[in-house]
Amino acid sequence: MSNRIGGQTIKLENPPCILSRATIVGKKEGEGPLGEFFDVVLKDDYFGEKSWEKAECRMFQEAAMLAITKAGKQVQDINYLFGGDLLNQIITANYAARNLGIPFFGLYGACSTLTESMSLGAITISGRYADLVLCATSSHFCTAERQFRYPLEMGAQRSPTAQWTVTGAGAFLLSNDDKPPYITYITTGKLIDYGITDANNMGAAMAPAAAAAIKAHFEDTQQGPDAYDLIVTGDLGSFGRDLAIDLLKKEGYDIADRFIDCGCEIFSDDQDVHAGASGCACSAVVFGAHILKNMEEGKYKRILLLSTGALLSTTSVQQGESIPSIAHAVVIDMNRG
Amino acid sequence: MSNRIGGQTIKLENPPCILSRATIVGKKEGEGPLGEFFDVVLKDDYFGEKSWEKAECRMFQEAAMLAITKAGKQVQDINYLFGGDLLNQIITANYAARNLGIPFFGLYGACSTLTESMSLGAITISGRYADLVLCATSSHFCTAERQFRYPLEMGAQRSPTAQWTVTGAGAFLLSNDDKPPYITYITTGKLIDYGITDANNMGAAMAPAAAAAIKAHFEDTQQGPDAYDLIVTGDLGSFGRDLAIDLLKKEGYDIADRFIDCGCEIFSDDQDVHAGASGCACSAVVFGAHILKNMEEGKYKRILLLSTGALLSTTSVQQGESIPSIAHAVVIDMNRG
Numbered sequence: 001m002s003n004r005i006g007g008q009t010i011k012l013e014n015p016p017c018i019l020s021r022a023t024i025v026g027k028k029e030g031e032g033p034l035g036e037f038f039d040v041v042l043k044d045d046y047f048g049e050k051s052w053e054k055a056e057c058r059m060f061q062e063a064a065m066l067a068i069t070k071a072g073k074q075v076q077d078i079n080y081l082f083g084g085d086l087l088n089q090i091i092t093a094n095y096a097a098r099n100l101g102i103p104f105f106g107l108y109g110a111c112s113t114l115t116e117s118m119s120l121g122a123i124t125i126s127g128r129y130a131d132l133v134l135c136a137t138s139s140h141f142c143t144a145e146r147q148f149r150y151p152l153e154m155g156a157q158r159s160p161t162a163q164w165t166v167t168g169a170g171a172f173l174l175s176n177d178d179k180p181p182y183i184t185y186i187t188t189g190k191l192i193d194y195g196i197t198d199a200n201n202m203g204a205a206m207a208p209a210a211a212a213a214i215k216a217h218f219e220d221t222q223q224g225p226d227a228y229d230l231i232v233t234g235d236l237g238s239f240g241r242d243l244a245i246d247l248l249k250k251e252g253y254d255i256a257d258r259f260i261d262c263g264c265e266i267f268s269d270d271q272d273v274h275a276g277a278s279g280c281a282c283s284a285v286v287f288g289a290h291i292l293k294n295m296e297e298g299k300y301k302r303i304l305l306l307s308t309g310a311l312l313s314t315t316s317v318q319q320g321e322s323i324p325s326i327a328h329a330v331v332i333d334m335n336r337g
Numbered sequence: 338m339s340n341r342i343g344g345q346t347i348k349l350e351n352p353p354c355i356l357s358r359a360t361i362v363g364k365k366e367g368e369g370p371l372g373e374f375f376d377v378v379l380k381d382d383y384f385g386e387k388s389w390e391k392a393e394c395r396m397f398q399e400a401a402m403l404a405i406t407k408a409g410k411q412v413q414d415i416n417y418l419f420g421g422d423l424l425n426q427i428i429t430a431n432y433a434a435r436n437l438g439i440p441f442f443g444l445y446g447a448c449s450t451l452t453e454s455m456s457l458g459a460i461t462i463s464g465r466y467a468d469l470v471l472c473a474t475s476s477h478f479c480t481a482e483r484q485f486r487y488p489l490e491m492g493a494q495r496s497p498t499a500q501w502t503v504t505g506a507g508a509f510l511l512s513n514d515d516k517p518p519y520i521t522y523i524t525t526g527k528l529i530d531y532g533i534t535d536a537n538n539m540g541a542a543m544a545p546a547a548a549a550a551i552k553a554h555f556e557d558t559q560q561g562p563d564a565y566d567l568i569v570t571g572d573l574g575s576f577g578r579d580l581a582i583d584l585l586k587k588e589g590y591d592i593a594d595r596f597i598d599c600g601c602e603i604f605s606d607d608q609d610v611h612a613g614a615s616g617c618a619c620s621a622v623v624f625g626a627h628i629l630k631n632m633e634e635g636k637y638k639r640i641l642l643l644s645t646g647a648l649l650s651t652t653s654v655q656q657g658e659s660i661p662s663i664a665h666a667v668v669i670d671m672n673r674g
Contacts, residue, residue, distance in 0.1 A: 054656070089445065109443045116442060127340075129341070191434045312426065319388055
């Protein structure tokens, strides 16, 4: 009766398309190897606002508006906004949603927000409950550091496994148009907890969740790595990327020759970001500006995209809890499936 | 093409049903006028755990398990959990989802989480992407007070407009069975901001959002208050309830004779809660234990249920932002629509 094809996976009978997308990044991200591909690069991380939080909100909102106008649409054409961010009570997404005035479903999935929002947006369009859905997320190095770690003014030393939160926002307009690329499958993650308690080693916390979601996707669809030109994770960083490869090898899947992590792509080695990048914006801007462009240019026909979230809070860390993580996978396909 | 019937409203072609529900509340809630209707009343607000946060997580998890077992189902039968709570990074829902092991979509809508989760759960089932979806939320007076306001040990005086966060959790199992009650319409809220900056007057912040969602629902469905035996809001409290009535009267809708707010129902006047109750659990436990029971007993055939969320954070308040709010409406109907 339902479109379910396995424990965690659904195949979308009417695959929605990604009609348009927009990416905005901070100065440092603009100086990285993908700098030329982003729609907007900030001159400084305040973006003309009085606080970093307000700057992040403005990035979210402007990415959303840019995705809408690129598609030749207007705000009132959009049926739903699915969005979230890293900040307490997702204030970035909330204030942006207030300013945009679009019916809003607020999400919290930490850095898994991109594929969480795309999963729910795709279900809503595929089920014919919406014609146009906007999926958006953001993060900001300065807002994340002072919320999750230390005041920036303190200049705390960063550990080798630390990752650098991407300053940026990405927005994706999904529609029921028949125009590639399409979202054809959705694999929804479970919380996975390997007992990691070091909030500066989120790659190790997230890698098992990414590996579990990839494994679930392969099993549910009865396909392996060969079915994809590229497998992309959100922000495992260099340690987490290697760990995910190892964990999947133990399960009998070798993904190493077609696997990239957005957290290892956005900055160059000489940008001093230690284990790589992280943040909701990491997969959003790398996928939006770089990977989708490569798909449109024919480099990749079918990819498996997973955003990965470490679901900790300062309270949970202080109370000695380990860090559970989640990864949601979507298949992006230039064919309708 | 789509099932949309207005700017913010959809009619569900295959209305899902609420197959089972469970409610757990704290000691004070158990001593209130609805005390006898809750499934579980805690003896103390630690629930055998070492912290209030862990107690809240245990309530969430046990409410979820109780809803599942009441329906004669097992955890592995549940396709998705849609849930959220008030705490930073929704740690309650995350850790409960980890322990439950169900594919999870994390939501943040503050006290609007109940109807946000029911909206998305209903879309997912109605679109045939799931057979069984669990919607759950929680709040805890002690975790909310120390996160949003003051340390409890400080004994800060509460203002007349202050509301008391409900300690409790509610879980609802949605399915595609043909068994009343059904969820037949969904009206998704926009963020509404009337410029309220007093974090101790959330009723005034939320009432305009509730009124706007009720008005949108009436306009989209071309029906008025007469179409409902009861209109229920989440946690406006006594000030917010009166304000919502006034705002709708100005729009030409008189709802006063069939309107209740869950925040005015759960505690009695002598329980010293000032303007009433609040919290994600407020609408969840009052709807689950009290209103659904009345529907099953024939008192109400068709109700409009709105959970209402004030989308503030301590950071946004400190930066002088006003408090935007949201309300999501669902129609609960003993007939299939």
